[in-house]
Structures are given as structure tokens and as C-alpha cells.
Amino acid sequence: MPYLLHLRGTREGTTIHNYQQPAKKPGGGCLKLLLLGVAAPVALLVYVLIGAGSRDEQSLAYTPAGTPSPTFSPGVPVQKAEEVLAEVSTPKPTPKAPGIGDVVRDGKFSFKVTKVERRSVVGQGLLAKKAQGQFVLIHVTVKNVGGKAATFSDYNQKLFDSKYREFKADSGTAVMLLKNSNAYLKQINPGNGVKGILLYDVPKSAKLTTLVLRDSVFSAGARVGLR
Template sequence: MHQNPQQPYPRQPHPGQPYGQQYPPTVIVQKKGNGCLKAVLGGAAVLMVLIVIGVLLGGGDDSQVSLTDGTGETAQAAKPRTSRPSREAPPPGLGDVVKDGKFAFKVTKVEKGLSQVGEGLTAHKAQGQYVLVHLTVKNIGDEAQTFSDYAQKLIDTKGRTFDADTGAAIWLQDSNAFLEKINPGNSVKGFLLFDVPKNLAIKAVELHDSAWSGGVTVSLR
């Protein structure tokens, strides 16, 4: 019998397989996209590792940390509140008790614009105007201390200082400002007399335990 040349040779049967029965062709199925998925997952894992390392390395520096408010906007970390500077206490003034060395002082009144003090032979005319600073001086030390007006200063708004007029004050009754010795626990009332220019803008008086003490300032404004 003549065989058609176009007809392929019959497949030889597999041992144990009946003659004429053929295996179905082997189909190799290749899943598409597995390579891409693995690449994406691998990249995400590397990215997460880098983020964790960055957080660990930068966690100690609070200035580099930013927050996200959930809307995608970056919010800055809250800055610590700084306390407001407290207001300075006003300087002591009339009626306040201040201390310097062994003396405690309380200025009670200020008289300005006097052209003359005293009467008759004790009268003194001011070069400008007389200013009288009335005060109480108390010895808070353990031994007698001498109070003298020459250690006290009057201060104007320009920062200039003026000495007391001791020559006029010693002739005035109850001045108690020239070399007055005060025993411990005792106090005296008197005044300081200053001869200053007219229309002087007075700011304060500087009171001293002695000519060498640091002094304390009392506002007269």
C-alpha cells in the first residue's frame, strides 16, 4: 500500500501503551506578571528598610522631625513655649522702707520751689531753689552710727547728682542731718536740703549709710 508522503509517520507507542493511543501534547503555562510583582515587592521591602534606618539614625534630633496631619500637608513639630519675661518691680518710692548698711530709711515728703529757708540771722537764700527731702532714719545695726547729709545725693532726670547744702541745713531747726549720732534701735526724723536750679526735673534721692557705702535709690517722681 502506497503511503501518502504528506502523512507524518505514526508516533510510536509508549511501552505499555496500547498501539495507536497517543499522549496529549504537553502544554507549558507561563504566568505573566510574576516577575514584575516580585520586583515591586522587593523594592518596597528595601524602601521600608531604608525608612526604618533613617528614623533610627535621625530620631535623636527633634529639630529634623516633621509630622503629617493626615491631609498630606506636612506640619511642623510644636515648638516649646518660651516664658514671657517678668516685669521689673518698680523702684521704691515715698513711704517705702529701704536699707543701706546700718541704716533704714523712709522718705515721707518732698518740698520744692523754696527760695529761702530760715528766718532772721539763720535765713539762707537759694542760688536756684531749695528742695527739702523729709525722711526718717533708723539705726538697724549693733552699735552707734553717725548720719550725715554730705553723703546723700539728689538725682535729676538727666542723671546728674547734687550735693546737700550742709551750710544752710545746720542752722535750721529739726534738720537732724549734720553729723547726727544714732544709737542701735533708735530713729530720728529730719530733712535733707538741696540748692538746685529752678525748674529742675527731680528723679530720685540716693541715700547712704556713709560716704563709702553702695547706697540705695528712692524715686521721687
């Protein structure tokens, strides 16, 4: 502790107080500087190592969102790459479209195409009519599966070929020359059905592919393949 040197003067009763610091031991300041010089690099090295370790843990723990973690079950063989490529490259079979003999439905009606035939002439004698190309007669069974009476009309049934050309039924010729065609404005009560014939005059070279059968002109229709 600092000590006090107390001197009393004789002149005019003056008292003089003199404070002095104790002498410092030699070498104390150099030792502190040396310790600070060693401690600073060590602290910096520890900080760098801790920061690097935390970054490594974060990088290992990070998984992008939506990335499933691989799981392995004991006893389950790992699928070979060749098998995976074979599954990807092999196309899956598409469902077979309805065809002749299959029952389809649109609205209040169910339809079943039973036979397709071709003729150059329909009718007999003086009433016979020759086709511009060839007549295609499509035999179909129509049943009312709804709850109210409905009218079946060949006008609503559309025929298409491989060139996507649309053919309309020849209603007049069917009514006049086809016996029991039952295809023009035929009213069918619920639960009843009729066997009708749809008549089309198409080019001889036409490759017919699809018949669209419809409850009405506003319905989507049910497709039947003719190949």
C-alpha cells in the first residue's frame, strides 16, 4: 500500500503531505506481455477448430427438403440396376377399348354392337339403291337402362375412319329399304330394348375404326372399336 510521509513545517504552521507509490518489482510487465502473446494464438486456434467442427456437423445433418432417407431392411435383396432400367423402359399395357360384342353405356341407353357388314346395294327390285361408295350396316342392340322413356335415333350415332373423317347415318335409306331397322326416332321405355341397324354410305377405301354411340346429341358418347 502507498505510504504517507508526514512533514510538519515550522513556517506559518504549514503541514505538507507527500504521497509516493511503492517501487515496482523488476520484470513484472514483461511476464504479463509474454503470457498474453502466448494465450492469444491458442485462443484463436481453439475458436477455429470449434467453428470447423460445428460446420461439419451441420453439413452432415442437413438433408434437402423432400429427399427420402435411404432405408435398408435385413434379408431383402437390393434391386439390380438392370432390373430397374427394365421396369422403367418397359411400357405398361393400356386397357383394351370396348369392341364388337362389348356392352357400353351412354346416358339412359346401353349399346352392344353385334355385327358389321358391307353391301354395294340395299333393297330389292325397283326400290334397290346403289351406294355412292359402299354401304356399311352396323347391327346394334339398344336397351333403356334409365328411369324414363327415351328416343333412340341413328342421327346421333357417329362413324369414324382412320383419317378421322366423320360419317353420318343414311336415315332415309334405312327407313325405306331396311326392314326393321328400328334406328330412326325409336322410342324405348325403361327396361325395354330393340335391335336396330345403323346404315352408312362410306368410300370403299375407308378403314373404319370407331363408332360413337350416344344417348342424345348433347351427351359425350361411348366409343366402340370396329377393328
